[in-house]
Amino acid sequence: MECKIVFSSLKSVLCGALIGAVCFVSPISANAGSVSNGASSAMSAYGHNYTAYNTSITGKLNNSKFARAYTNINAGENLPGGYMGVKPMLYYSDGSLWVAGDWDYSSSNSSGMGVGVSRSGFSGTPSIYSQGYARIWMGTGYWTYGTFIAPTLNDYTV
Amino acid sequence: MKKIVRISVTTLSLLFGFSLVTGAIAYGISSSENVVYYDAGMTSIVEHSKTAYETNENGQTFGSGKDVIYPEDLPDLISVVGDSGKKGYICSSELIGDAPSSLEEAVKIHEANNSGVYTPKVYNVYESDGKTIIDTFTETHIETLE
Numbered sequence: 339m340e341c342k343i344v345f346s347s348l349k350s351v352l353c354g355a356l357i358g359a360v361c362f363v364s365p366i367s368a369n370a371g372s373v374s375n376g377a378s379s380a381m382s383a384y385g386h387n388y389t390a391y392n393t394s395i396t397g398k399l400n401n402s403k404f405a406r407a408y409t410n411i412n413a414g415e416n417l418p419g420g421y422m423g424v425k426p427m428l429y430y431s432d433g434s435l436w437v438a439g440d441w442d443y444s445s446s447n448s449s450g451m452g453v454g455v456s457r458s459g460f461s462g463t464p465s466i467y468s469q470g471y472a473r474i475w476m477g478t479g480y481w482t483y484g485t486f487i488a489p490t491l492n493d494y495t496v
Numbered sequence: 497m498k499k500i501v502r503i504s505v506t507t508l509s510l511l512f513g514f515s516l517v518t519g520a521i522a523y524g525i526s527s528s529e530n531v532v533y534y535d536a537g538m539t540s541i542v543e544h545s546k547t548a549y550e551t552n553e554n555g556q557t558f559g560s561g562k563d564v565i566y567p568e569d570l571p572d573l574i575s576v577v578g579d580s581g582k583k584g585y586i587c588s589s590e591l592i593g594d595a596p597s598s599l600e601e602a603v604k605i606h607e608a609n610n611s612g613v614y615t616p617k618v619y620n621v622y623e624s625d626g627k628t629i630i631d632t633f634t635e636t637h638i639e640t641l642e
Contacts, residue, residue, distance in 0.1 A: 379542075379565075420602030425592075426638065433560025434583060435576040438591065439638035440617060442609050443602035452641040471567070473595055475602075480595035484565040 372397050372496055376469070376488035384477045388413050388422065393452075394468040394488040403494040404458040407437070409470025409485055412450030419446035423473035423480070424453045431465035431490045441473070465492040545569035556626045558585050567592045576621060578631025584621035586633050591619065609638065 376392040388411055395406040409424040422444040428437040439455035453470075467490040473480040545564050549557035549571040558573035570592070573585035596602040608614075614637050621631035 418599060419606070420596070420599035423595075423602060429560075429562065430577065433562035433575060435561070435574060435586075435591075435633075438633075438635050440609065440635050441593065441605065442638055442640045443596070443606045445603065445606055445642060448642050450642070454639045454641070455636045456639070457636070469561075469563075471592060475599060479597070482567050482592065482595060484567070486565075487563060 372491065372493055374467075374489040374491055376486040379483070379486060381474060381481075381483070383474050383481060386413055386415070386417065386421070386474075388472075388474050390424070390470075390472040390483075390485050392426070392468050392470050392485040392488040394428075394466060394491050396466065396491040396494050397496055398494050399458070402458050403460065403463070404456055405437075405460075405464070405466050405491075406454055406456040407439075407468030407470065407488070408452050408454040409468075409472065410450070410452040411472050411474075414449060416447045416449050417444065419444060419448070421475045422448070422451060424451065424470055425472075426453050426455045426468065426470040428455060428457065428466055428468050431467060431492075436464070436466065443473075463492050463494050465490050467491070542566075547571075550624070552625050554626055558624050558626070561588060573622065573624065573626055576619075576633050578621040578633050580631050582621065582631040584630050585624060585626065586619040586621055587626075606640075609640065 372395065374394045378389050378391040381388045381390070390409070390411040393408040393410065395408070397404060405428055407426045407428040409426040411422045411424050413422060420443045423441050425441045426439045427435060430436050437455050437457045439453060442451070442453045444451050468488045470485045471482055472485060473482050542565050544566055547559070547564070547569070549559040551557050552573075556572040559571045559575060561570045561574045564570050567588070570588040572588060574588040574591060575583065576586050577583055596605060616635045616637065618635075619633045620629045621633050622628060623630055
């Protein structure tokens, strides 16, 4: 009888684990290959705190495949114009640069900005990742640093 | 009575199994979100890249800028796919470019970007020798969200 209960409990634990795995993994799988975010990096400079990160997006819009990179920076407070700048870039998974945008800088009273570049109308389903550069005002000049990579995507089905 | 015990044990076991897996996955996801901080003196916590790049006959390093955080760790020539699809290299210092010398200059750049008058930068794409031009690489118009 005890063995039966233990066996039944083990079955229930396994069932619960299976349900948990399905509940958690399903939404992740549904989104996999369409959006990825890189890890955030946080900086302090000239009395202000900044967080920067990159986002990669792939997908299909009006039956046309597209790939997009965003470089984002946030200060969490309104700052004078020009305090923040970013430059987004999109790479093939082998590390070759595919698309690069120019630098843009924050306008007056901005607390953050995101700058994106896109490419569409390409053939195949290239595996891509994104990484950008950020600039923050240091009082007498800028400090430039790269964001962490937003992981590789190659899903253009949605 | 036995039925109540069996139902209770089954329910608790199901919950335990569910929590075990979801908890482990949630921990894994939260652990992968690295946030790296720098102190006020800008002493970096992220180590400089130790990538050993190839060097051409002119002493220039060349390769991918993948995973490089500090611009000074980039190779002299960074690998690109040019406008006509040719693989080559552009100067990393040109790609990163000089920073504005003042806040006013930065704001002017922002205003120009958003004025609708955009002139994309065009870079020469070289062979790994850094001299032979094989293609061009044109920057793409940006979309800014504030």
